[in-house]
Amino acid sequence: MPFVLFRCDEVIPEREKHCYVKSPGEDIVTYLPAANIATIPGTLTERGCAYCGAKLVIGGAIKDCIQMIHGPVGCAYNTWHTKRYLSDNNDFQLKHVCSTDMKESHIVFGGMDRLKKSIKEAFAAYPEIKRMIVYITCATALIGDDIDAIAREVEEELGDVDIFCVKCPGFAGVSQSKGHHEFNMEWMRDKVGECEPEIWSPYTVNIIGEYNIQGDGFIMENYMKRMGIQVIGHFTGNGSYDLLRGMHRAKLNVVICARSAGYIANELKRRYGIPRLDIDPWGFDYIAEGLRKIGTFFGIEDRAEKLIAEETAKWRPKLDWYKERLAGKKICIWTGGPRLWHWVKAFEDELGMRVVAMSCKFGHPDDFEKAISRGREGTIYIDDGNELEFFEVIEKVKPDIIYTGPRVGDLVKKLHIPYLDGHGEHNGPYMGFEGFVHMARDMYNAIYSKLWQLAKEDIRRKDNGR
Amino acid sequence: MDDRVEELYSYIQSRCLWQFFPREWDRRANIEGILEKAIELLTEGECQVSETLLDRYFYVEAKALVIDVKSRFPWLNELNKAEKRAIMEEVKKKLMEVMVVKSLNPELRLSGY
Numbered sequence: 190m191p192f193v194l195f196r197c198d199e200v201i202p203e204r205e206k207h208c209y210v211k212s213p214g215e216d217i218v219t220y221l222p223a224a225n226i227a228t229i230p231g232t233l234t235e236r237g238c239a240y241c242g243a244k245l246v247i248g249g250a251i252k253d254c255i256q257m258i259h260g261p262v263g264c265a266y267n268t269w270h271t272k273r274y275l276s277d278n279n280d281f282q283l284k285h286v287c288s289t290d291m292k293e294s295h296i297v298f299g300g301m302d303r304l305k306k307s308i309k310e311a312f313a314a315y316p317e318i319k320r321m322i323v324y325i326t327c328a329t330a331l332i333g334d335d336i337d338a339i340a341r342e343v344e345e346e347l348g349d350v351d352i353f354c355v356k357c358p359g360f361a362g363v364s365q366s367k368g369h370h371e372f373n374m375e376w377m378r379d380k381v382g383e384c385e386p387e388i389w390s391p392y393t394v395n396i397i398g399e400y401n402i403q404g405d406g407f408i409m410e411n412y413m414k415r416m417g418i419q420v421i422g423h424f425t426g427n428g429s430y431d432l433l434r435g436m437h438r439a440k441l442n443v444v445i446c447a448r449s450a451g452y453i454a455n456e457l458k459r460r461y462g463i464p465r466l467d468i469d470p471w472g473f474d475y476i477a478e479g480l481r482k483i484g485t486f487f488g489i490e491d492r493a494e495k496l497i498a499e500e501t502a503k504w505r506p507k508l509d510w511y512k513e514r515l516a517g518k519k520i521c522i523w524t525g526g527p528r529l530w531h532w533v534k535a536f537e538d539e540l541g542m543r544v545v546a547m548s549c550k551f552g553h554p555d556d557f558e559k560a561i562s563r564g565r566e567g568t569i570y571i572d573d574g575n576e577l578e579f580f581e582v583i584e585k586v587k588p589d590i591i592y593t594g595p596r597v598g599d600l601v602k603k604l605h606i607p608y609l610d611g612h613g614e615h616n617g618p619y620m621g622f623e624g625f626v627h628m629a630r631d632m633y634n635a636i637y638s639k640l641w642q643l644a645k646e647d648i649r650r651k652d653n654g655r
Numbered sequence: 656m657d658d659r660v661e662e663l664y665s666y667i668q669s670r671c672l673w674q675f676f677p678r679e680w681d682r683r684a685n686i687e688g689i690l691e692k693a694i695e696l697l698t699e700g701e702c703q704v705s706e707t708l709l710d711r712y713f714y715v716e717a718k719a720l721v722i723d724v725k726s727r728f729p730w731l732n733e734l735n736k737a738e739k740r741a742i743m744e745e746v747k748k749k750l751m752e753v754m755v756v757k758s759l760n761p762e763l764r765l766s767g768y
């Protein structure tokens with residue numbers, strides 16, 4: 190079957206090339222949905238802006254620097270406190286954000302003085318923090334504020350601070366993906382190579398594209414520690430500004446989210462010859478494979494096997510209990526991009542579920558190459574899905590559960606379909622052996638919750654609407 | 656032989672992330688480098704690994720692939736060296752064709768990352 194045009198899209202037929210149903214005999218050289226192109230006017234996109242991709246996804250997870258948003262306060266507010274990335278620095282990065290709070294008069298007369306004052310105020314307010322990321326936003330980019338010039342002035346005046354400037358306003362790209370890209374490339378260009386980390390192990394890695402959502406990164410760091418491996422740069426969950434400046438010293442880049450952070454791994458390979466090893470850390474089979482590969486790389490396979498055996502013994506019985514109850518359930522994955530292909534086989538092969546629809550907000554063509562290669566025939570694949578399309582998909586595939594974000598999640602809840610937060614990982618962490626059990630538990634609790642029956646009852650009616 | 660090539664190719668396509676690297680040159684390098692080593696491992700039981708980190712990476716992926724396909728496709732163990740090589744060369748050709756030559760991914764040919 191070629192691309193499909195949903196009923197709701199009849200007035201925006203351009204949507205057809207973004208929606209695909211895989212038929213027998215088709216593969217990724219037959220059809221590939223259009224992706225990473227501008228949203229069509231008229232469609233209710235779920236995408237975020239490019240600045241949001243840089244701040245909310247990447248920079249905002251770094252635990253030991255001040256986040257300074259140069260723009261109207263809304264840009265800071267919209268990207269503050271909505272991600273569940275934890276840190277061992279008392280979650281400083283979650284709690285605090287600074288804004289230059291640009292108003293109309295500053296837009297008219299320029300905001301550089303205001304930026305300088307705000308940067309100095311922020312360093313004074315957090316005297317123990319000597320690092321900062323400054324982000325430009327739509328308004329301040331349009332008036333041409335030179336954030337780099339101000340940052341260099343302040344660095345010179347204060348002497349002991351370091352400031353990284355991200356020049357990716359909201360309008361710079363078609364989605365948050367552009368912000369991921371810009372942050373990666375600018376960090377590589379401006380910061381990598383500036384610090385020499387203390388090396389305590391012959392086995393050194395960077396963990397790239399892992400944001401410590403609900404503590405995922407703590408699990409990965411724990412695995413590395415148990416294998417005697419030093420994590421230099423954790424890009425960027427629980428990441429440290431200065432250690433991320435020393436990423437060039439690692440021997441291996443372990444890449445998890447290839448979409449948001451593959452760029453820096455590619456550049457580290459190109460410039461420093463550090464290989465990029467992509468792994469899937471969700472699902473027992475996949476995480477075991479990833480750990481084995483890391484073990485083989487350093488010639489410490491025995492340590493990997495010991496870790497895998499310990500973790501499997503501890504968590505397998507629990508996973509099996511949930512598997513029995515989840516087998517055959519139909520699930521939709523409507524998330525950002527990579528979780529489609531990371532999760533689909535783990536759900537199907539390890540839990541016996543059926544992934545019936547996948548949609549991503551900011552995926553690129555290679556995300557669809559992976560998702561379609563891993564996904565089954567008959568499954569619906571959508572790029573930049575809009576909410577009316579989601580309603581039609583639900584009507585067609587009748588899922589038992591949907592992994593998505595809070596925006597779409599609140600819609601599907603009203604249809605009495607259980608939803609789990611695919612970005613914030615509900616009661617995660619979800620990575621690793623332990624994490625996959627949490628994931629199965631969340632799905633079990635959601636699907637079997639009595640709430641869905643109760644929610645259907647209309648308490649205004651005597652017979653409760655039954 | 657065609658069926659067996661298809662079986663192996665389909666499995667690799669649904670499993671291995673290295674074939675999906677973002678640019679044409681990465682994909683070519685990975686398919687060449689990893690499958691060359693996998694063929695050596697399958698036919699000789701061992702392979703040459705140079706001192707470079709990148710060569711070591713190819714070896715890591717090849718080793719994982721060989722262990723995996725040997726256990727999933729027991730028929731592979733019954734073939735002689737020449738047959739194993741012939742099948743794997745065909746798999747490589749098919750991967751190169753789908754992932755690079757005929758790929759519909761317009762970003763594959765961008766000049767930078």
Ligand code: SF4
Nearest residue numbers: 238240264326327359
């Ligand atoms: S689109 Fe522009 S104004 Fe809106 S949040 Fe993003 S940077 Fe701020």
